[in-house]
Amino acid sequence: MKKLINHPDDVVREALEGLAAAHPDTLRVNLKPAYVVRADAPLAGKVGVVSGGGSGHEPLHTGYVGKGMLDAACPGQVFTSPTPDQVAEATAAVNGGAGVLHIVKNYTGDVLNFEMATEIVAEDGIEVTAVVIDDDVAVTDSLYTAGRRGVGATVLAEKIAGAAAEEGRPLAQVAAVCRTVNANARSMGIALTSCTVPQVGHPTFDLGEDEMEVGIGIHGEPGRSRSVLRQADEIVEMLAGPILDDLGAETGDQVLALVNGMGATPLLELYVVYRRLHSLLEEQGLRVVRRLVGSYITSLDMAGCSVTLLKMDKELLRLWDAPVFTPALSWG
């Protein structure tokens, strides 16, 4: 295992300490229990937006804490759900009296622990609404999930719901816009290599030199099938097909396209992927109105990519374009 780490048990804590030292104007880090909150939290009268999940998907979620996106992120150990007390304390820390939105990727442990956190903070009169993200069309159920997994749409939901909260909208509306994002987004990914969990020390799965895993999950869960390694254009077609079938997009629809690297994939390759995705969407009569190309929801050192499409309307576009100031996503 070749990693830039000290002891495997310390990776998450040390990365959080690094995050805190690197972004003092944007966020604060609490270590016991572990959560990250924006530097000016709590904001009176503003809905808090909280997400979280296992570590190893950076910049998701900790890199999205800041003005215009998340009020707090709760990082679990690598590929491990955050505990209820992490989520409860983070929720309380960003409660400005207007309630808190939980954005939860659909993994059994995450859903359960966010629910338990909601019960804990309810005792203090904090109102929480949860929206579960389940955009991965690759599989119906998987290793860690009943129902579809939550993947790339989480980034988009955090940005857009974060913008709605920043505008001062009430909890019900912030939750509604988050649900709209989830309902209108679909994703699928492939892996060229496995990831290696630091505390395990060897690759999660084996892939031959000429193989790829199609429909991979962000923890190395198996996908739909194993295939011989294809060229980038064919891979795009293998991903976009199931996404478009499920999304039900129609000629003239506007979409946001996210081409996401899984952690060890160079940007050069992601732009080769975006090239074909763009032309394929145009061939389908869709209009790509916004795009994001980079590593936004990763799986440690896995090589591969995922594609997410989100059907946009005027309101989602406006919220997407709203200013955001986080370590990993920033525009003014």
Place this chain on the structure above:
Amino acid sequence: MKKLINHPDDVVREALEGLAAAHPDTLRVNLKPAYVVRADAPLAGKVGVVSGGGSGHEPLHTGYVGKGMLDAACPGQVFTSPTPDQVAEATAAVNGGAGVLHIVKNYTGDVLNFEMATEIVAEDGIEVTAVVIDDDVAVTDSLYTAGRRGVGATVLAEKIAGAAAEEGRPLAQVAAVCRTVNANARSMGIALTSCTVPQVGHPTFDLGEDEMEVGIGIHGEPGRSRSVLRQADEIVEMLAGPILDDLGAETGDQVLALVNGMGATPLLELYVVYRRLHSLLEEQGLRVVRRLVGSYITSLDMAGCSVTLLKMDKELLRLWDAPVFTPALSWG
């Protein structure tokens, strides 16, 4: 070789086509010869800022084209200098009548080809000043270089000189600020794995499972030594030591710290690296006033990192903080 590409010969062109499709509001791409210019170029009366070099270091340079940074980038083939005509045409395309700054990483081919481009555009009366970046303290001469290699400081020089040009300063001043950045910046990197050039198809060099290359270049050139794999904190000390020795920073100095991933290194690990770098600099009595943690100048799919330190003053700080809108670096 596992890469998300089509034919190895087409990678650079296809990535440029993807870049153009992804960022139509920010930049335009010319394919023959290949260069990228900001969407609103040329700007009358503004100094043009042009950089370039071999591809495979993305987001450098093409991802830094846009308002507040580069007016143009000239991408060569992978790890291959751009040709004189690429640079000459890009220079002419961004010439607004106030002259053009060339920011050139110190590699023999790059320096030569930028010089030849300068001679070509001189025939059309375009004034060019070149600043050569040579911040890598690892080696004195290397495989592709007489003198030190240009690495991480290039990103900082492009941002800061770009801001000076955006303010409307004359060419001599924009070049002077670029020289100031180079004079006050030092870098060094390590590799945990080799990169693989698409057209070669196998790793550039071999590293054992418990080895790392200390002082690596961004094309896989050998560094100072091969070492057993160390923990992240030790690696930071191995990099910061030579940098600080050469930089001549004194107690109370302000620095910008860049922790850069080489292409296949997860962000989680880069924050573990930043953690120790930050504490080490504080122990030295330095004040880290700005930082950048991510993959900004890469070496294809190499795993590893580099550290760059830039001594800051009030003027450099102001220019660093100025708004920038490029695909890879953006703040308002």
